[in-house]
Amino acid sequence: MSNSFHAPIATGRESAGLPAGRLGTWWVVASEIVIFGGLIASFIMYRLRHGEFWASQAEHTKLYAGALNTFILLTSSYFAVCAHQAAQQGNGKKAAKLLFRTILLGAGFLCVKAYEYTSEITAGYGPLSDLFWSFYYISTGLHGLHVIAGMIMMAIIAKDASKENHLQRVECIGIYWHFVDVVWIFLFPLFYIASGL
Amino acid sequence: MWFGYSSSPYFTLPQVFNTTPVHSMNSEKKPSSHPTYRNIYIWLLILLAISIWGPVLALEIENRTVLVCTVLFTAFGIGFIKAGMVASWFMHLNTEKKFITRLLIVCLVFMILLFAGVAPDVLIPKGQNRDLDSNYQYPSKKIINKKH
Numbered sequence: 001m002s003n004s005f006h007a008p009i010a011t012g013r014e015s016a017g018l019p020a021g022r023l024g025t026w027w028v029v030a031s032e033i034v035i036f037g038g039l040i041a042s043f044i045m046y047r048l049r050h051g052e053f054w055a056s057q058a059e060h061t062k063l064y065a066g067a068l069n070t071f072i073l074l075t076s077s078y079f080a081v082c083a084h085q086a087a088q089q090g091n092g093k094k095a096a097k098l099l100f101r102t103i104l105l106g107a108g109f110l111c112v113k114a115y116e117y118t119s120e121i122t123a124g125y126g127p128l129s130d131l132f133w134s135f136y137y138i139s140t141g142l143h144g145l146h147v148i149a150g151m152i153m154m155a156i157i158a159k160d161a162s163k164e165n166h167l168q169r170v171e172c173i174g175i176y177w178h179f180v181d182v183v184w185i186f187l188f189p190l191f192y193i194a195s196g197l
Numbered sequence: 198m199w200f201g202y203s204s205s206p207y208f209t210l211p212q213v214f215n216t217t218p219v220h221s222m223n224s225e226k227k228p229s230s231h232p233t234y235r236n237i238y239i240w241l242l243i244l245l246a247i248s249i250w251g252p253v254l255a256l257e258i259e260n261r262t263v264l265v266c267t268v269l270f271t272a273f274g275i276g277f278i279k280a281g282m283v284a285s286w287f288m289h290l291n292t293e294k295k296f297i298t299r300l301l302i303v304c305l306v307f308m309i310l311l312f313a314g315v316a317p318d319v320l321i322p323k324g325q326n327r328d329l330d331s332n333y334q335y336p337s338k339k340i341i342n343k344k345h
């Protein structure tokens with residue numbers, strides 16, 4: 001048996017014209033579109049159905065907490081794309097540093113979300129209070145789980161990147177993280193801003 | 198091969214990573230110019246500010262139609278622009294292989310089909326042997342009672 005290393009066959013696949021890791025990431029994103037898209041579409045459907053009542057419920061969400069979280073995620077996306085740029089230049093240490101900043105911002109996002117959940121549940125708006133709040137907790141909770149998953153993956157990739165290993169993965173986790181950001185960009189106006197309608 | 202790997206046993210980076218800008222490793226065609234990520238980030242923050250304060254300021258508008266249009270544009274319209282910017286410039290969809298964009302569009306179309314298929318049952322409250330209004334209990338009283 002030969003001791004020499006070989007690049008995994010899947011990583012050199014040419015039929016799709018792009019590295020398999022990135023192709024796989026795009027497949028994940030595509031499936032996530034259906035999951036989050038279905039959730040958002042269902043929310044819009046019921047929002048149209050129960051217009052005024054749901055608008056009055058949306059007034060109880062904390063606009064500035066949601067805005068702060070949007071700011072945090074946009075900033076984390078900026079760091080993620082800078083990490084990708086650093087990885088592309090072969091600077092694994094810088095990429096790792098930027099990824100750790102992204103993780104830190106992800107943790108900040110979760111802290112703000114935890115504060116929101118606490119204050120809303122304390123005020124009597126729990127997941128079972130009404131369909132609006134069920135949608136709110138399911139959508140933001142599922143999104144939060146994606147943030148946690150992204151942070152864990154990012155930590156593993158950043159650790160590797162700091163040793164200059166597997167730098168191509170930085171781009172893949174970047175694509176995933178930007179998608180999580182895009183989902184929040186849509187959740188923010190739905191739950192926090194549209195109360196005036 | 199454009200995404201050929203270095204001589205490292207396990208690949209570290211496609212060799213092209215070391216020599217060309219980010220967008221070109223994805224590209225079918227190379228764009229002539231690429232705004233810096235910092236500029237895109239600043240624009241995203243400006244749009245975020247508009248999407249926050251636009252609807253808040255719009256609440257002062259008395260005309261209901263103008264109010265709804267303003268909120269829809271400043272909240273959701275700008276949301277779409279922000280999402281488009283992140284997808285295009287941060288996810289590099291603008292230079293990614295075309296079939297990736299098509300793949301994402303197919304998923305969006307499936308989602309819209311789901312919406313279109315189910316929406317009439319939800320949005321039309323009365324039908325044969327059903328009356329959604331009589332079954333839906335608005336829980337505001339329940340919440341108020343709970344609080345007191």
